[in-house]
Every structure is written in structure tokens, then in C-alpha cells.
Amino acid sequence: MLKIRQPEISIIIPVWNEIKTVEHVVRTIHELDVDKEIIVIDDYSTDGSRELLKKLQPELRLKLILHAKNKGKGAAVLNGAAHAKGKYMIVEDADSELDPQDILRMLHIINTDKVDMVAGSRLLRDKVNFVTKLARFITRIMLFICFGRSIKDPLCAYKLCKLNSFKSLHIESERFGLEIEWVVKALKKKWKIKELDIEYFPRGKKDGKKINLKDGIDIMSQILRLRFNK
Numbered sequence: 740m741l742k743i744r745q746p747e748i749s750i751i752i753p754v755w756n757e758i759k760t761v762e763h764v765v766r767t768i769h770e771l772d773v774d775k776e777i778i779v780i781d782d783y784s785t786d787g788s789r790e791l792l793k794k795l796q797p798e799l800r801l802k803l804i805l806h807a808k809n810k811g812k813g814a815a816v817l818n819g820a821a822h823a824k825g826k827y828m829i830v831e832d833a834d835s836e837l838d839p840q841d842i843l844r845m846l847h848i849i850n851t852d853k854v855d856m857v858a859g860s861r862l863l864r865d866k867v868n869f870v871t872k873l874a875r876f877i878t879r880i881m882l883f884i885c886f887g888r889s890i891k892d893p894l895c896a897y898k899l900c901k902l903n904s905f906k907s908l909h910i911e912s913e914r915f916g917l918e919i920e921w922v923v924k925a926l927k928k929k930w931k932i933k934e935l936d937i938e939y940f941p942r943g944k945k946d947g948k949k950i951n952l953k954d955g956i957d958i959m960s961q962i963l964r965l966r967f968n969k
Contacts, residue, residue: 747774748846749825749902753815754792755782757833762791767839768831769799773846776825780804780815788833813910813917820905829899834942837861837897841937845899848933855904855930858890858922859897861939871941874955878919881959885966886926891934893922894958900925915954916961923965 750768754761768777777799781789783806796803804818816830827849829842837859845857863872875892882889898921908924910917925932 743824746776746825748827748829748842748899749776749778749819749823750829750831750842751816751819751823752777752779752831752833753782753812753819754779754784754788754833755809755812755815756784756786756788758784758786758788758791760835761788761833762795764831764833764835764839765792765795765799765801771839771842773843776802776823778802778804778819778823780806780819782806782811782815783809811914813915813920814913816917817910817913820902823902825902827899828902828905830896832896836940836942838938838940841897841935842899844937845897845935848935849899852933853931854933856898856900856925856932858892858899858932858934859895859937860890860892860934861895862936863939867939867941878958878962881962882919882923882926885962886923888926890922890926890932894918895937897937898922900930904930912957912961914957916957919958919961920965923962927965 752765765777765779779792779801781792789805792801792803795801802822804822820828831839841859848857875894878893879889882893908921910920910924912920
């Protein structure tokens with residue numbers, strides 16, 4: 740019986756209207772020196788991202804999933820994970836705010852240290868605005884109050900763990916709340932988490948940044964829901 744090869748890592752890239760940056764991101768991921776599969780989920784882009792990804796698919800060997808309507812980042816990640824075959828998984832945002840080379844550092848840690856997850860912690864330098872810093876601080880405090888434990892950057896997209904472990908969390912959030920639900924459920928399961936400082940290249944609203952007040956409320960409500968729902 741022919742055994743299907745398992746990639747070391749599934750890199751899941753949710754995309755929604757990222758025409759300015761998505762090609763750079765997928766090409767950079769394609770060039771990473773690691774046994775990988777690249778799963779791109781277009782969440783009903785209307786700016787040309789979808790058409791561009793279709794053109795890039797054969798060259799970059801993308802596993803491309805097209806949503807028939809906009810469902811949210813969480814829904815895109817969950818759909819990508821459902822189609823993934825790798826031993827490990829990580830989410831790569833299509834906005835080019837993070838450095839994919841850090842994925843290799845995270846893989847090295849999880850393969851050498853006895854941990855369940857490696858969590859990226861974005862280096863917030865002077866170029867990062869006050870709102871971003873405040874959001875991180877409030878989220879960390881809320882997690883510590885509600886669960887007695889937290890990590891430095893709960894909202895960072897770079898969280899690397901075994902694919903099967905991620906699926907065992909049974910995440911439900913279909914929007915940005917996925918980030919916090921992932922962390923909270925890992926904390927509740929007492930996962931061993933190693934944190935790693937990673938580079939961060941923030942963009943503003945004029946450059947296409949999408950997270951807003953509604954997403955902030957969704958994140959806070961996720962924390963409270965997970966605190967009081969056993």
C-alpha cells in the first residue's frame with residue numbers, strides 16, 4: 740500500500756483583500772528551506788487577490804481553497820487546518836507584518852524542546868502605535884485574571900504546534916477571536932508553551948490593516964465566554 744508523504748509543517752495563509760502583499764508573502768513562504776505544504780484560503784477577496792492566487796497556484800504549488808462568501812479569519816484557518824496534512828501547523832497572515840524566517844526558529848525549538856507549542860512574541864519597538872501596545876497589555880491582564888496564566892503576546896499569529904493538537908482544541912471562533920481561543924484552550928489544557936521574540940513590521944489602516952474595535956470586542960468576549968463556560 741502506497742504511504743502518503745506527510746510534510747513536516749502545514750503553513751496556513753488566510754487571505755482577504757491583500758493584493759498589495761499576498762504575492763510577496765506566498766513567494767517568501769515558498770522559498771523557506773523546510774518540508775512544507777502551503778495552504779492558502781481566499782476568504783472571498785474582491786480586490787484581485789483571488790485571481791492573483793489562481794495564477795500563482797501552479798508555480799508555487801499552493802493548495803488553494805476559495806470561499807464562496809466572506810466568513811472571517813477564524814473560519815479560514817479552521818478550513819485550512821481541516822485540509823492540512825503536516826505534522827505541525829502555523830498560521831501566516833498575508834499582510835507581511837511578520838518574518839517567515841522565524842518559522843524555522845520555531846520549528847527548531849519544538850523539535851528540540853519538550854513543549855506543546857511555540858508562541859511568537861512580537862518585538863514592539865517605537866514604530867508600534869499606542870493602541871497595539873495597550874491591546875496586548877489588556878489582553879494579557881485579562882488572561883491572567885481569568886485563568887491565572889498568560890503569555891506575552893496572545894494575539895500574535897505565529898503559534899506553532901502539532902496539527903493534531905490544534906484540532907483537539909475544537910476551536911469555534913470564526914473571526915479574530917480564534918487567536919485568543921487558541922491560547923486560552925491551550926492554557927486550560929496546561930500545554931507547555933515556549934515563547935520566542937520575533938520581528939514585527941506593523942502597518943496602519945491606510946496600508947490595509949483590518950482589525951478594528953469590533954474584533955477587539957470579539958476577543959474580549961471570547962475570554963469571558965471561555966472563562967465561564969466549562
